[in-house]
Amino acid sequence: MMDKYDCIVIGAGPAGLSATLTLGRARRKVALFDNGTNRNRVTHESHGFLTRDGIKPKEFKDIAVKQLESYPSVSISNETVIKVIKDVQRDLFLVNTSNNKSYITEKILLATGIQEEFPLLQIRQYYGKSLFSCPYCDGWELRDKPLAIIAENDEHIIHMTKLVFNWSKDLIVFTNGHQLSNKVRNDFESKKIKVYTEVIKNLHGDNGNLESIELESGENILRSGGFVVPSFYRPNKFAEHLNCQVDENGGIITDSAGRTTVIGIYIAGETEKAGPSSLMIAAADGNKAASSINMDITLDRF
Template sequence: MDKFDCIVIGAGPAGLSAALTLGRARRNIAIFDNGTNRNRVTQASHGFLTRDGIKPQEFKDIAMKELQSYPSISIFHETVIEVDKDNQTDLFFVKTSNNASYMAEKILLATGIQEEFPLSQVKQYYGKSLFNCPYCDGWELRDQPLAVIAENSEHAIHLTKLLMNWSKDLIVFTNGHELSDQVRNVFESKKIKVYTSIIKNLLGDHGKLERIELESGETISRSGGFVVPRFYRPNQFAEQFNCQVDENGIIITDGNGRTTVPGVYIAGETEKAGPSSLMIAAADGFKAATSVNMDLTLERF
């Protein structure tokens, strides 16, 4: 079995940037990806300098092409299903869904996060007219009649305040959850309507939201909106390596991608199990890759 200097799991901006940095540092690395990046549902990605408005697949294709210039980078379009560390040799092993096994001195986890929505119909509109991040997609929905779908007071008030600068025409939907008196009073004072009824259906065409149907019988016109999902890691790789996790579910690192387990590094959204951005994830990947490279350098010098 070939031994890589480092295996990078995940080719989102975090993993791709880490791979590029390690390839340019002449490290013999493998990068694995299974095409489950959560932004694949969106038409255009915004805010990444020089790439504003790029399609997620095009972003990935350009980055993959850049990696191909470096002979020490191997790219695998495979799902990693198992990770393991041999404590005798300190080597890492990954197994893929094709039943292939690979070995490396270091492992870099960049597998991102996934979303669970308050109601399943959100999926039909997510990335087209319903979004999570105003910085990513607020501009495209500016001045439109928008829904704020948030199931608790903290999320509802935070997202509504934030969105005000993109559109003043906001209606809050809590999908059957009550808001605190304090938050309710704030919304009343700002004349922002709140519907606490359970959402029965989201109606629209080809991902373009048109109306929100409530169990109370009302139907409210909205042309798009923002939703607060629950974010989670798609695997337990960090836990399987015994990486320490804090009380908020964040993987503990040194701030430069090193986890508490020697040889295991982490980058991108998977570290905090929370959303960030393409730019932040790419920067995380760069930082983690320099940690991998520095540790290999010092160990071998």
């Protein structure tokens, strides 16, 4: 008979790590799985996490993992979870990993995060080094620089441009073929923000540092960094396969304390938000979901 866990946490980003810490401290038997695909792995520094401003993402995770080692009921494995199956009769979950191992658990926390898709493949080379998607995370480092805003619809263009204008007044908007309304163009021009609606042909730079953006016409516009608006998506469908209800936008429905519509399944972090957030928010979500998990186990067993 396999060991039964109180909770299996899938994903050791800030959401999963923080949940595991809370559960370990609550004396729960927890297994945490991670496969190293955290969204911020491409960046050198993380900003805005209280007391850890400027920390490297790897160092952030290493400290969290080290601190979890103090809790004997917690185990951490570098494994990809490939399937979660509900055992309805026993009210348990079976978790399968890519190493052909299986685990059983009473509760599941999905903290697997999201990923981004870019309008242009070349953006990947610069993402996390000189092109970013979150001004709160990286706006300070790019302040007053000649920046590009790369976005492809009115709503995203307006939102990102107005926001980034706070950090740098030297902005050029690239819509990659999207035609912007005259009203918006006039608003931007009144602030001396140029707009290029031509399709982008290429990005140029060195070692992730953007130097210029080349348009289809061959015109090359100098920029030393900027912000892009990617599309975000949830790469795995564990929640759907386990029959958790989702809303019309594909977001998993929760009670705002991390409980999904299926008893025993919880979510935290960007998986829950169905969009980008921050290390601090994800960690807080993990803490909140862990309290729900612990309370539910407590009430079941008391």
